[in-house]
Amino acid sequence: MRLTEIQYDGSKPIDGYGPGFFRIGGEKIEGPVTVFPSGVAAWGGYDDTESLVSEADSIDVLFIGTGAEIAHVPADFRALLEEAGIGVEAMASPAACRTYNVLLSEGRRVALALLPV
Template sequence: MRLNEVVYSDAKPVEGYGPGFFRIGGKVFHGPVLAGTSGTTAWGGFDDLDPLLALAAKIDILFIGTGADTAHIPAEMRSALEEAGIGVDVMSSPAAARTYNVLLSEGRRIALAMIPV
């Protein structure tokens, strides 16, 4: 069996999460986060569209983690993101983190917005 070390681009992988926090690229972030090639920052949640829309030219898909369980995002949010040309995939935050890490290791143009579990 051949093993290859995973090398990430400028974006950092999600290394862990727990009640109210995420560990991304060796740093702990409390509350909702936005991660991608521009780094990881705090995110204001579903009402904070501006930083997500600013990613339109940089990404093909945005993974949105809705906490411990999958939930619907506001219809206005989905419409605004899709009108900006951003593909949206909504799932629980643990699933979003795993999916983000896999596609990040493949060098895909993605970002991740997550609500803590």
């Protein structure tokens, strides 16, 4: 069996998560968070669209982690992001973290907006 080391090219993978926090690139971050090629930042939730739309040119898909369970994102939130040219995929936060890491390792232009579990 051959194992290949994953290279993230400067982007930060999700190392873990727990009640109210995420561990991203070795750093523990409390509360909702965004992860873009430009960096990691606190996120204000579904009302905070400006920070997401401002990154539209650097990503193709934004994974929305809806917390411990999958939930629908508000229709106006999704519409605003899609109008900006961002593909939106909503899923439970654990699934969003795993999917993000896999696609990030493939060099894809992906980002995250996560609500904690």
